[in-house]
Amino acid sequence: MRHLLSMEDLETDEILTLLTTAESMHDVQRREVKKLPTLRGRTIVNLFFEDSTRTRSSFEIAGKWLSADVINISGKGSSTSKGESLRDTVLTVAAMGVDGLVIRHHASGAARQVSQWVDASIVNAGDGMHEHPTQALLDAYTMRRALGDLAGRHVAIVGDLTHSRVLRSNLICLARLGARVTVVAPPTLMPSGIGTWAAAEGFETSYDLDAVLPSADAVMMLRVQRERMSGGFFPTPREYTVGYGLTRDRLRLLQDHTVICHPGPMNRGLEIAADAADAARSLILDQVSAGVAVRMSVLYHLLAGGSAEPAARAGAQRTGATTVHEGVS
């Protein structure tokens, strides 16, 4: 594994390897001293062309706990707004001597393009409306901890599907893990061509949340961005909530074991009621916590290579924690 650009890059066994490593990393996270020496001497740049506190912090902590030197560069307001090409921007950053480039960009496909221009390993931390693979991995990680194996489990993904990179990565990831997926949204927030897409990939689509919820094992609510509300995608926030929000009333439709996820940030009262977000069955904070572990796992597999393994093991043994999973690629 050289880059993580899309969930398409990962076969099922690679996903499972990443998730297993993430478990070890999660244990590290719960220790008093959280550092592993694994990536000592490696440099990771978080190159964010789009605002993101959560994802950037999560990658930053993940890199630091692996002892990498982590630098954050904000693309916003930097040379790109003066018309410098994306290629020139990333070549400039890469020329400083970077091992890993974590990139967030407002444009779909940006991470893939960057991977063709520089030698560093690229992690896609969200590209436009395309993908957000580490989000899908942390979602899978969190749901597996709550539900066990996801094969045969029914996951409902609800909300603004059109503009969601979380959706696209999750569709691929959940399919690889054998889950059954139903996506729910008003027709105006369904990606174009989703009918043929669904037929090809074997997921289902629905406009009727109430019909889908009773059989769901997990309900993943997606954020409805404020700017969509004035875009004519639906008449009013109130109407959206009535049709597609996870309201207090709808909680009654869920099975006892059904869990609730949301990638954040939430619009409480719009797509998710406070009673749902704060319910015992809500995994929303677990997702955030898992995010660091999963990103540690990704950075480890991309950047440590075979040579760094003993160091990781030594670090783990020294502090008495679980050995980092072997068989890394």
Place this chain on the structure above:
Amino acid sequence: MSTATTLLVKGADLAGAGAGDLLVRDGVVVEVGSVSAPRDAEVIDADGLVALPGLVDLHTHLREPGREDAETIATGAAAAAVGGYTAILAMANTTPVTDTAEAAERIAELGARTGLVDVQPIGAVTKGLAGEELAELGLMARSRARVRVFSDDGHCVHDARVMRRALEYVRAFDGVISQHAQEPRLADGAACCHEGELSGRLGLPGWPGVAEEVIVARDVMLARHTGSRVHIAHVSTAGSVEVLRWARSQGVAVTAEVTPHHLLLTTDLLSGYDPTFKVNPPLRPAEDVEALRAALADGTIDAVATDHAPHARHDKEHAFVDAAFGMLGLETALPVVSEVMVASGLLDWAGVAQVMSVRPARIAGLAGHGRPLAVGEPANLTLVDPQAQVTVDRDASMSLSRNNPWHGRTLRGAVHATVLRGRPTVLKGALA
């Protein structure tokens, strides 16, 4: 450059009408048939070649004035000549915009200086391409540049009232409005990928075919209402073809062009997010491509036009949605048409002459181009080697730009020579 005033083209297949010789003196065809070479004549051995009337491109973007780093009139003219063209129409979206008589005359003059191809400026429909007030259409028409084609290309003349007035106004001098059909409320400036399953999967802003079709339908009705001529630029969908077919059946004065790229390349090329394949309108699915080929073959679409759109490398090295729209086309148009239309049997060479020379010249009102290969006609000729296999190399281009979607493709059919008013501009595939 050759200075011969007498030229003998020996043994060419005359646009599919059988082999013959063409004797040219002082820019005019003086003899056709079996001609023995006069002593002073420069002879082109055209055995195995097809002679076509010089190609005419209704839709070329030169970047002069404004972006001479991407293309100049001289480099664009060289690319055109190598591509077999003897006349090109230069789109108005330069900086400044060609929306005055003076700007149009300047382009015509710089074009004439190249001596490689006739450069006929297209005037803007509206001032600054802003879509609001009519540009000085009449003054451009009366100018030395004799502008007859008007277009805001790159932008749709989306306001129905402005379009109606423009159509009515240009009737006074037999002008035509070339419309970039894109309803901006259905496909805005960010739209860059055919709207369908692929745009959904890639997360790229969709450019639905219907955004083109509603404008084609509207403008067909406006042309019928005003009795004016409208030309639809770069038709890209099967739905537009249906509307055009109906309009023709009703006798509406509508003409249309299709680009070489829309005749061969399909939307799936966008799956790797390579901005080389970003073009407006976008590449469409195979069903649309099939419909466009059929429409070109049956005359529903009149012409092939390149929409040659050079861009500096750094303007294409952005993220896909941020990169510039457009691709090169002048040097590859004939080979693509040969491959797509001739090799498939959809058109013969006489048909190619129609769609790449005769009809575009007529639409543009260029009297000296698109003429028969006959005595007394201006000697604007393109000699094609129909069997040559050429692998496109973007670095071999005469264009200053390299945004070439055909790079690495092998196409059958190559331009061997181009003759502008009796003088070879291209011989053996290179500038003479």
